[in-house]
Amino acid sequence: MMTEISLNILDVAENSTRAKASLVEISVLVDTRADRLTIIIKDDGCGMTEEQLRQVEDPFFTTRTTRKVGLGVPFFKMAALSADGDFCIDSKVGEGTRVQAEFRLDHIDRMPLGDISGTIYTLIHFHPEVDFCYTYRYDDREFVLDTRQMKDILGGIPLDTPEVAEYIREYLTENKVDVDGGAII
């Protein structure tokens, strides 16, 4: 089992990068008034067939050949459902996949969001070939990190150049605090 929701996000987004996505959109939406935390991970990767889609929530299904179980999606689903939430996956071959998980914020069994900035940083840093568009919203405030925008500004300078990597890390952590006021989610 994952100990943080942000680790589920990392795991499922890794699937997107393996599905040859060129853009992965990740939204973390905190709505304290509705007592809801919504996570959306959407990619334009290879997508899944209807049969794969039916099987993907089954722990004994995996595309992997190194082992016989695939726990990524079942873990995420379990985390959401055990916090009085919802979980759904839509996918079309050739178009991509969209995973949405919802949690009741103040549910006693809801895992902490955890180091979400670390998750996004890891994804960006180790997948230079993929673009990420990350939205973090806390009630009425939000910030967006779009690597396409950053690459436009940087010209040919890679995102994993030390100076740029450091900037991205600060961008994620500072803007998160500006948006949520340092709330522990």
Add this chain to the structure above:
Amino acid sequence: MKSLEELKAIREKMQGKVGMRSEDSGQTRVIVGMATCGIASGARPVLNVLSDEVQKRGMSNVVVTQTGCIGLCQYEPIVEVLEPGKEKVTYVKMNVDKAMEMLEQHLVRGHVLGKYTLNETKL
């Protein structure tokens, strides 16, 4: 809010300074397993600390990358070190402290840290 203006300043500063990274055969590759099993057992901080430290120390002969499931889920987080001309070394059940120790002893000084390797671990 941190703005994109700062990124423009970085570009101005960096312009012309960035050399193409050579992926030559003399490079040591450090590979961290980042499938569900790795992530669940703590691979994210291990990957990030190795990458940060390699960057910080300017170890241009070392590349830190990630991979999927290595097939030894019960020993995650796993870090593999591939040095040119040498046998692959597989470190198991890593954490941030062990990773730093490995970096210092193996990557910097060239001594394989037997106590954490798959071969030496009593399974």
